[in-house]
Amino acid sequence: MAAYRHVLSALIPALALVAGALLPSAASAQTGPIRIGVPTPLQLQVGRDTIDAVDMAIREINAHGGVLGRKLEMVVADETENPETGINAIKKLTADEKVDVLIGGYTSGVTLAQIPHIQRAKTIYLGIGAASPAVTRGVRTDYENGKYIFRAFPLNSQHQARALAEFINGVVKGELGYSRVAIIGENAKWVQDLVPLLRKGATDLGMEVKLAEFFDTQTSDFSPLLSKVKDSGAQFLVVILSHASSDVFVKQWYDARFPMLIGGIDVKSMDADFYQRVDGKAQGEIAANLGVRAPLTPKTIPFWDAFVKKTGRAGPVYSAFGAYSAVMLYAEAVGRAKTTAAESVIKELEKTDHVGVVGRLQFDENHDIKAGPGFINLFFAQWQDKGERVVVWPKEQRTGKVVLPAWIKK
């Protein structure tokens, strides 16, 4: 027993030495580069654009000397669209890579699964992809644990529903004179949150909602659903999808020339190459965009052009706007806090007033991005002849009028 104690007493200081060498001290953690963890689905355009935009922001900041004299660096983890992989990505970034902040996300279901792990790691998370209001709910219900979570982008689905209702009022009812709409949406968390609000909003506007239905995200044949909408007598079909196949949806609408105009939130139709990808069959679709190449802020066009130059792609998707701005506003908050310690940076992030690439960014009391004129807004753009994207709503940003496809009568 005595020998055992003797060995133990010799081992303990040795172990402490090894642990000391392996674990970064508080001092060294504040002197090395500031590490930005990016959990994002690498196989998707939203993921690739997130990485490119974070990289652009980091290069710009580093070119100006970094933050607090420290350079920024990016660590990427693939979160796919699978919650399990998403959790592993967070564990890798927080436990192994010891990042200072997390900037990323796409699927609400994945983000919601990650949140307990982010909170446990006490790491700041700036979401730039998921739209479910539940993502930031913890800030209100349990601030002590929930305070690490911010949504820097996009608008949450409640705000999106409100913006869609305004579009329906202004364009569908006001300009086109339609009174009957149908709403279809994919069976995903953010859409389940959005559709009831939208339905109520449209009804309050005096519109007749002829049909409201969910479809599976794996749906590959929309024809039965489109036929039902046609039979319902709806003049405008509001579609809400992100993970399902927008390409197949518009192609099937166009192939059978279904006699109702389509529009709404169709995330993949935000891609700059969407029109070409579907052989021009998106012509007439009016889709919400979170950014367009227009002088929304002084930074919009320079960012857009620099992004196109860097990537060689036709234009950024929505996650790029959020990712770029999130890095910038985090860097500003660290600069003001004069430390990367989460508690201090959170206090500064809450005071954010940042002119981003598509609008002014401020967080509300739930750490959710503020919406509406002057802040972040939805822009409704119609795919028109030769793949031109024309902004038709809101009025202030309008670049043209709604043009009906040849087979649709007003």
Place this chain on the structure above:
Amino acid sequence: MLEILLYGAVTSAIYALLAVGFTLIFGVARILNLAHGSFYALGAYATYVLSSTLHLPLALAAPLAVLCVAGFGVLLERVLVRPLRGSQIGVLMITLAASLVVEQVLLITFGSEYRNVPSFIDGKVAIGHVDIGGQRLLTLGVAVVALGALLLLIHRTRFGAAILAVSQDPEAAQYLGIPADRVFAQVMGLSAGLAALAAVLAAPFLTVQPGMGLLPMVKAFAIVIVGGLGSIPGSILGALLLGYSETIVAYLVSTSWTELVSLVAVLFTLVLRPAGLFGKRAAF
């Protein structure tokens, strides 16, 4: 009602092309080929590459794609399946592995985005009060002709006689001078070609992405269980039953319930009639 009739027929036609190929190779070689969905995915991607990347006219790209995939089917049988044919589990594992490899290769090469395969026919056709895309009607027509040709091939040609002989007793057929191994490879090629044909026809209006093979594979499996493993008429009937059931559910209930139909059909079949509707071994 007319909508259900028309759209149901198109869905059934695609399912039949997939299921008949799947059941054919099982009936002849007792191979449960889990890579069958990969043939479907490869058919679509081959058409995409040939038409959109190499800019071949669609009329040339489509048959070339079918031939390429048929060749891939033959290769798969010769290189991977034949050495393991003695073991059912071995064949299951190797074909499953092949399907996963194909999916990953597609994912790495093309990314996970949806790809566009051009249509043969762009316009719509109005039948009664129903508007239907011309490509769908073409799919229906070509599928009926292809299945008819397949039945003729099996019942009216020497090659068909060899297939029937091998399906009944490969060893006896071998003694009679029929090269059973070559027939297995040819049937695998035929089966792959049929799946690729389904893809070439349906890809312009359905999904084209790396994981696209899984669902058709599940559907083909379900149809074959309902129709009876190894039976071509059973597979055609199963395809009609499933195609129409799904369309009816989509129209009268909700599209989000359609994927459940095949699973329920399989469950009922396995409980009530495990051999399927036409469930005799090798019953062409």
